[in-house]
Amino acid sequence: MANSTRLFKSIARLLLPALLLIVVAIAGSAIFLVYSTARPLKTRYLVTPDKYGQLSSRAAQVTEESWSNKDGSSSRGWLLRGSDNAPAVILYHKYGADRSHVLNLGVKLNESTNFTVLMPDLRAHGENPTVQNASFGGCEAEDAASAVEYLKNLKNQNQIGLVGKNIGIFGVEMGALVAISLASKDQTIKAIALDSVPQDSDGLLTAAVDKRYPFASFATAKLAKLGTRFYFFDGCYKREPACDTARSIENRNIMLLAGVDAQDFQDSTSKLAKCFPVSNKFENKLDLSPSGYSITNASMEQSEAYDQRLIDFFRNSLTN
Incomplete structure (x- = not known):
């Protein structure tokens, strides 16, 4: 023994x-x-407002802006001011991209509607990011709330509030997780356009x-x-499925987009459509080729059709 x-x-x-x-x-x-x-590979901006402004007088009006987040960090974005008391729209890019991927959409949206448009870099994205780590939609959603506060505090030349009461938000992939999370907490978000939505942050991380x-x-x-x-x-990572978040969103205008170019996200976006309460108004197009996930590889005609779909959605949703 x-x-x-x-x-x-x-x-x-x-x-x-x-x-x-x-x-x-x-x-x-x-x-x-x-x-x-969590530290995406760094790339240069596809195009900047300075270069775009040589071709478009509206793009030449884009300004570089920054604002504080609730955790003490700072965010930055390109801003195109709209008409006094007009709605505003925030455009969020996907993981691994940056604000230059939504610049063309932002300029065309502003030209067509005179809405104020904000195009932020998500955490750890863009050239020389102010925050080095992405959290796959968690802290980014808190940053988005700060972006809304920034918009609400904008003043016109007469020091009167620039942005009206209605705000829209658009996001692709990680940007979509940010958008849906923000909309679940902020009733001023009246129009929500989501493209290629992961099932949750784990789904985004896996991809x-x-x-x-x-x-x-x-x-x-x-x-x-x-x-x-x-x-x-520290709790920055958000583990709640997008479907659970969607169940708390009511009485909004919602557009869901997805395509065959990102089949995993096409499937999760299709399932997400069943999670929203029936009080919402829907526009779904889940068979795009390509979706916003790969829109930088699309032809000019495809890109213009995609942008116009979003412009029409926000115009109809935020002005009626």
Whole structure:
């Protein structure tokens, strides 16, 4: 008996360090995957207002703006002022993109409606971002609330509030998660256009990890989800499914868009359509080719048709 006990203790002493190393290695790998994916690869803006302004007098009116967030960080965005007391629309890009991806839409929306248009960079996105880590829709939703406050505090030349009572919001992929989260908490968001909506932040993270680390994607996605428990210990990561968030949104105008170019998000967006209460008014187009997820690769005709669909939606939703 004593010999057996000593044998078990010896085996335990041998295995415990190895098991500990395995646990540390798994945790370290999980945290690294989240850390690296939360810092999107940096790219230059597709186009800037300065360059666009050489072709469009309206684009030349775009200004660089910044404002404070609730956590003490700062956000930045391009602003196109509209008519006094007209509605405003916020445009949010997808993960890995930046505000330049919605600049053309923003300029055309402002030209067509005279709405004020704000085009922010999401956290960790754009050139020289002010915040280095993205949170896949969590803290970004809090930042969006600060963006709304910024719009409401804008003044015209007579120091009277510029923006009217109605606000619209558009988002693609991660931007869509931000938009739906904001709309669930802010009744002034009257029109919501969502394109390629992930099921939740885990779905967005999985897609981002798969794209960045395509080898053994099943394992890396599982590790990354585990890593969020450690990396976002402060609660910035939002785990609520988009469907649950949608159930609290009532009496709004909603447009859902998706396409075959992002089939996983096409499926999740289609399912999301069933989650909103019936008090909302809907416009759905879930078979686009391409959707806003890949609109930068579309032809000029496809891009113009996509933009016009959104312009018509916001005009009809915010002025009636």
